Every structure is written in structure tokens, then in C-alpha cells.
Amino acid sequence: MEETFINKVTESALVTIDLEDYYPKESIAVFDLKDYLFMGLILKEKDFREALKNLDLLPFSGKLAAVTCSADAVIPMWAYMLVASYLQPVATDVIFGDETETKKQILLKNIAALPVSEFTDKRIVIKGCGEAPIGEAAYLQATKLLRPVAKSIMYGEPCSTVPIFKKK
Numbered sequence: 001m002e003e004t005f006i007n008k009v010t011e012s013a014l015v016t017i018d019l020e021d022y023y024p025k026e027s028i029a030v031f032d033l034k035d036y037l038f039m040g041l042i043l044k045e046k047d048f049r050e051a052l053k054n055l056d057l058l059p060f061s062g063k064l065a066a067v068t069c070s071a072d073a074v075i076p077m078w079a080y081m082l083v084a085s086y087l088q089p090v091a092t093d094v095i096f097g098d099e100t101e102t103k104k105q106i107l108l109k110n111i112a113a114l115p116v117s118e119f120t121d122k123r124i125v126i127k128g129c130g131e132a133p134i135g136e137a138a139y140l141q142a143t144k145l146l147r148p149v150a151k152s153i154m155y156g157e158p159c160s161t162v163p164i165f166k167k168k
Contacts, residue, residue, distance in 0.1 A: 014158050015119065018127040019134050019142060022110035026092055027063045028099050031083055034071035041073050052082060057090045065091035066102040104135060111141045120149045126164075128156045 036051050038044050065087040069075050084094045095102040126142055139155070146153055147165050154161035 013123060014125050014154075015122045016125045016127055016158060017114075017142065017146075018130065019107070019111065019138050020127075020130040020132045022107055022114075022138075023132040023134065024064065024103050024106035024110070026106070028066050028102055029060045029063045029091070030066045030068060030099055031060070031087065033067070033069035033075055033079060033083070034073070037071055037073055040071055043073070043075055043079055048079065049082070052086050055086060057086070060087050061090045063091055064102055064106065065094045066099050067094060067096055068098045068101075070098070104137060107134070107138050108141050111138055111145065114142070114145055116145055116149055119146055121151045121167075122149075123152045123154075124150050125154045125156065125158050125161055 033043070034040065036043065036048050038047065067080060067083050067087070080096065087094045093106070095105050097105065124146055126139065126146075143153060143164060150165065151167050152163070153165040154163055156162050
């Protein structure tokens with residue numbers, strides 16, 4: 001008598017969402033305001049404006065621009081606005097934060113653009129393990145978006161899931 005193995009996972013009609021698919025793939029160029037501070041503490045408006053006029057924009061062209069200040073200094077709000085006005089025409093996007101924060105913000109933005117209606121009444125597994133540092137905020141965002149439409153939401157792998165939500 002020959003045994004037939006049935007793969008119940010493939011027959012279960014589960015939809016797997018891998019949040020790594022939404023992780024930013026674009027290159028990131030960091031603009032650090034600390035490089036423009038007088039004595040590492042003070043931003044002089046005239047010198048800063050002149051430095052931005054002479055800024056080589058090529059390193060930011062076609063990339064995500066992460067605007068930050070790694071020095072412990074008080075930076076006026078207008079300085080960030082001025083930097084954005086120079087970088088926006090050449091960068092794909094201008095984000096406040098370091099490289100890690102920029103990746104997080106873009107990931108959340110990409111998840112927010114999920115075509116939620118495609119998941120109506122579906123059983124969804126949000127994949128848990130991967131290479132990219134996804135972070136808690138992304139899983140929270142995905143759950144918030146999918147809960148109103150999904151039949152159920154689970155976390156993990158299709159063969160071993162943790163139930164998160166089930167429509168009653």
C-alpha cells in the first residue's frame with residue numbers, strides 16, 4: 001500500500017505577505033548638518049547658505065536623501081527646510097533621520113500603499129523571519145491595514161503560525 005502525502009499548506013488558500021518585499025531597495029545618501037556647524041556647535045546662516053549653494057548634488061541624485069544632524073547641537077527649523085529645498089529636485093525623496101530611520105520610514109510608507117482591497121476575506125500570513133531588519137512598527141502597520149478586511153491574520157510561516165486576528 002502506497003501512502004500519498006498531501007501538502008495541506010499549499011491547499012489552504014493562505015496568502016503570505018513578506019514585509020521584506022516592501023523594504024526600501026533604493027540607495028540612501030546621508031546629509032549630516034554637523035559638517036556645516038561652526039566649532040561643531042553653531043549654524044551660521046550666511047556660511048550655511050553659501051555652503052549649500054556650492055553643494056555637490058550628484059551624490060544625492062536619484063537616491064533617498066536622509067537629512068540628520070549627528071552633533072548635539074540646536075539646529076533651527078529653517079535649516080532643515082533649506083536643505084530640503086536643495087535636495088528635493090535631485091533626490092527621489094528627502095526624509096528626516098539617519099539611514100536606519102529613513103529605511104524605517106520608507107518601509108512604513110510602502111506598507112501603507114498595500115492594495116488592501118485585494119486581501120478582503122483572505123486568510124493572511126505575515127511572514128516572520130528574514131534577512132532585513134523589519135522592526136515592530138512594520139508589523140503593527142500591516143496589521144492595522146489588513147485587520148478591517150482580512151478573514152484572519154497570522155504571524156510566522158504557513159507551516160507554523162501564531163494566530164493574531166480572526167473575523168467573527
